[in-house]
Amino acid sequence: MKVLISVDLEGISGIVHPTETNPDRYDYERGRALMTAEANAVIAGVLDAEPAAVVWVADAHGPFRNLLPEDLDRRAHLVRGKPRSPSSRPWVRPPRWPCIRRRHGSGCATLPPRPSHGAPRSPR
Structure with a gap:
């Protein structure tokens, strides 16, 4: 099985301010560390459930250079930076892969977006 994990800073647990x-801004490094830790938790969960899975992690925030590569689980493939040519996006070609996306935008979201700023919202 191939799995894409798309990670955006606004969807990360613990991110509460721009x-x-x-x-x-001064809290950015904290945000990067939280983003990397949450990506690692998802990678570990996927590989615990499906040890043979091929896991890709796409940095999906701003300039796409937020995840800390040296701290990311080495069992996953990391896609970061710009530009993103079609050859650097293997998940856009069939077959469709399970996609885990936690971000403020729409797309292949299998998890609901988390509020990024202000008071918590109730689930929909």
Whole structure:
């Protein structure tokens, strides 16, 4: 099985303020660490359930250079940076892969987006 995990800073547990998602602000490094830790938790969960899975992790925030590569689980393939040519996006070709996306946008979301700022929202 092949699995794509698309990670965006605004969907990460513990991100509660825009300073944690902006490279020019003081909390950004904390946000990057949280993003990487959450991606690692998902990678571990996927590989615990399906040890033979091939896991791709796509950094999906801003300039696509937020995940800390040196701290990311080595069992996963990382896609980061721009530009993103079709050859660097193997998940866009058939067959469709299970996709785990936690972000503020829409798409192949199999998990509901989390509120990124302000008071928590109730589930839909």
